[in-house]
Amino acid sequence: MSYSRRGFLGVSAASLAFAGIARAEEDDAIYVNEVEGYGALKEDPFGIFDLPEGFSYRIVSQAGDMMDDGLAVPHKFDGMGCFAAGGVLGLGDDKVILVRNHELKPGDRNHGPTGARGRFAAKLDRDKAYDVDAAGRVLPGGTTTLVYNIRKQTLEREHLSLAGTSINCAGGVTPWGSWLTCEETTTRAGQGVGKDHGWIFEVPSRARGLVDPVPLKAMGRFKHEAACVDPRTGIVYLTEDTPDSLLYRFLPETPGELVRGGRLQALGFVDAAAGCDTRNWKGAVGMTQGDWRAARWIDLDNPESPDDDLRLRGAKAGAAIFARGEGIFWGKGEFYFTCTSGGAAGAGQIMRYIPGEREGQSDEADAPGKAQLFLESRDARVLDYGDNIAVAPWGHILVCEDRYSDTRRNHLKGVTPEGKVYTIGRNVFRENAELAGVCFSPDGSTLFVNIYWPGITLAITGPWASFKA
Secondary structure (H helix, E strand, O other), X not given: OOOOOOOOOOOOOOOOEOOOEEOOHHHHHHOOOOOOEOOXXXXXXXXOEEEEOOOEEEEEEEOOOEOOOOOEOOOOEXXXXXXXXXXXXXXXXXXXXEEEEEOOOHHHHHHOOOOHHHOOHHHOOHHHEOOEEOOOXXXXXXXXXXXXXXXXXXXXXXXXXXXXXXXXXXXXXXXXXXXXXXXXXOOOOOOOEOOOOOOEEEEEOOOOOOOXXXXXXXXXXXXXXXXXXXXXXXXXXXXXXXXXXXXXXXEEOOOOOHHHOEEEEEEEEOOEOOOOEOOOOOOOOOOOOOOEEEEEEEEOOOOOOOOOOHHHHHHHOOOOEEOOEEEEEEOOOOEEEEEOOOOOOOOOEEEEEEOOOOOOXXXXXXXXXXXXXXXXXXXXXXXXXXXXXXXXOOOOEEEEEOOOOOOOOOEEEEEOOOOOEEEEXXXXXXXXXXXXXXXXXXXXXOEEEEEOOOOEEEEEEOOHHHOEO
């Protein structure tokens, strides 16, 4: 695909804003709101992202633009986290830092930071790259870091922050200000790459250049999707994107210092010693919406296994099975995670987990954590294939849809604490890519979201307080 250096939209990334007109009435049936929310979507005259009346977006960044380090903005925008700048590094309180994943596989090198045919390769510090392909070229996956002024609504800086990784899918923010970026692959050294993959890497949000690419191997080698951290304990919870995935828990030796190692476990239920299939496929019912199950955590040995067998060994030991665990996000004393293809209708589920008072301690069985099937979609028009998620400052869950379809567009949905779904936005850009990377600025004024392909980051503002149940 050809694209101009200025950007594939042919417009300034700082100048394009949305001002809607009514969408054709026959399109209303594409989505169904269970509560009014922010009202009907209005047609975006630029053909990028539909929003309700009163809301607008600005394009923060787009694939193919030039970054401040002389490299190209990589394609395939996936998971993303937002951090308060807090006046550090000369940044004022009106600025936020975004760290963004790029889900590029080794063969995507023409869409990576060195550009088509590697024309910017000389600007990339190879010593800071984790791995290269069989031809010695730095792998195109990794992360970029952006500084955005939420008052002026302008991008102030953008650079490559992690290089040489593969298929960086989602991840999670930490309470100490870093981004955990997850490789969704278990490619082995010799399979077109020089090193094993399937790791988590930590990217400090305040790093001004490329970080040292240190794989956090104790956190397991599997098809990682996303992560969240309990700020009370420092425990990290991890999802896995396979049809028979597990939910993992990492107990760090030293909270906040993941590189020091720790212990990996998988979630099971106290009342299901032989395991539980929560997917609810083919007439089976492993969990019913609203039900709570007391948790037990199963130790997993050999977390660095080269055989992609952690989930198989965990299930055999009694761990619960989930349908494509994807987005996960810490809320207020609890977290939610999506199971993209779960449920009897195959349209997706949202799970909820509340840690116990003694979570991760030797006596936690006396007051265990508990898991709930919070929501199971029975109608794809309500919610379809939920992937990346975030919890808004006021407690609503935001869900990115990830259904590649010729007939149904991907939406950004909201879910109330009561489990009622409404629609916030719709991707109407060409090719109907998934939405990803949803996150709010710390002050709650600006919602960021990515259009995955070719890659667009949007900053959305509007009357968030006008929500109607």
